[in-house]
Amino acid sequence: MNKGKKEMMANVLTPLVIICMAFLFASVLILSAGFNPVAAFYHLFAGAFGTKASLINTINKAVPIAFAGFAVALSKKAGIFNIGIEGQLIFGAFGSVLPGIFLKGLPAVIHIPVCLLSGMLFGAAYALLPTLLFVKRGTNLMVMGIMMNNIASLVITYLIVGPFAGKNATVSSTEMVEESAFLPYIITKPNKLSIGILIVFAVAFLMWLFINKTSIGYELKMCGANRQAARYSGIKVTFYMTAALLLSGALGGLAGGVEILGNYHRMYDSFSPGYGFDGIPIALLTGGNPIGVIAGALLFGALRVGAMKMQTQVGVSTEIITVIQGTLVVLIACESLIRFQLSRAGRRKEEKA
Structure with missing residues (x-):
């Protein structure tokens, strides 16, 4: 894969990884509060x-x-x-x-x-x-x-x-x-x-x-x-x-x-x-x-x-949205580290191939 394609892949994958990590962290919090995170996010996006x-x-x-x-x-x-x-x-x-x-x-x-x-x-x-x-x-x-x-x-x-x-x-x-x-x-x-x-x-x-x-x-x-x-x-x-x-x-x-x-x-x-x-x-x-x-x-x-x-159907407070947004900000600050890890994973895959 040439350098341009690698950079394009990194630009697409990095935001997706950051978003997934933010929702994963929110899922842990929802689970620790005694609610089902799958049901919570289902009703969140169904409501939207x-x-x-x-x-x-x-x-x-x-x-x-x-x-x-x-x-x-x-x-x-x-x-x-x-x-x-x-x-x-x-x-x-x-x-x-x-x-x-x-x-x-x-x-x-x-x-x-x-x-x-x-x-x-x-x-x-x-x-x-x-x-x-x-x-x-x-x-x-x-x-x-x-x-x-x-x-x-x-x-x-x-x-x-x-x-x-x-x-x-x-x-x-x-x-x-x-x-x-x-x-x-x-x-x-x-x-x-x-x-x-x-x-x-x-x-x-x-x-x-x-x-x-x-x-x-x-x-x-x-x-x-x-x-x-x-x-x-x-x-x-x-x-x-x-x-x-x-x-x-x-x-x-x-x-x-x-x-x-x-x-x-x-x-x-x-x-x-x-x-x-x-x-x-x-x-x-x-x-x-x-x-x-x-x-x-x-x-x-x-x-x-x-x-x-999500709050009316599952009981999860709407404040979890603020948690997701705040987590995104923290993860964005770590964007360089995430890009580095994705790049290293890509190199390993190429070496194995």
Whole structure:
């Protein structure tokens, strides 16, 4: 087997091994609690894919997670780690709602792009401060990202409860956006599915095209592979790091905008259960491959949707989903060791052959 095929096999097998190990660890915990792990995972995936309604719910959950995965993957290609996607997603959702509420009389073909573009601008703007501090002052980007996530949640709560509170809302939320800002539905029964999933595929294709088929994408990857060598080659490393973080923030903002305009049509307090955080292990697990990100988003969407049925049918707490996600993060940190073991096993097999 040539080197290219070996690398491709490693890229496919490593994520599968990591996922299997995470579920194996969760199985041990379920078994130690006195439950049947086979029955638990059967009902978990039956609750996510067993009916047309549950499948639509899974896809709906996967859409914002996929955008968050794209956002993390793009920054990772430049060799930096944007952990502030959750805050950018929240601000992007708020940015999408504002023109949806206050711009009236626009046709949908104009109103929807304006709202989504506004969400992307809000997400990028919220990424601007940590980006500048990182690029200009060398501030720890991970610490800044975590802090900005918390600040975003508190600021948006204040805005929704205070200046932008809906007049007749029964829960903390803004006014409803204009109907012309609703994302169209491609499925309405038994549950609704908006064109958000089509936007996911379009962004995945554009991202693949940008990274693999353009000179800018190549230079971006060069910065991620070896920042010092890229600088000696004349590549503007600071520019690419700044652009990657801002574009990453824009994708985070798009995630919030698509989620709000496609499902809720108004901004609710704490509408995101952590979609921005879900995108982090997915992007790392798939190496930033857009198709892999979509597959990972479907897996995480299934975990969120199917967890309730698993709890009601078997009795396993939904918190086991958090355990699986946390285990994935730990195993991703050991990815190099797993790749080495797979490579060694492959060499042994070839020697025996």
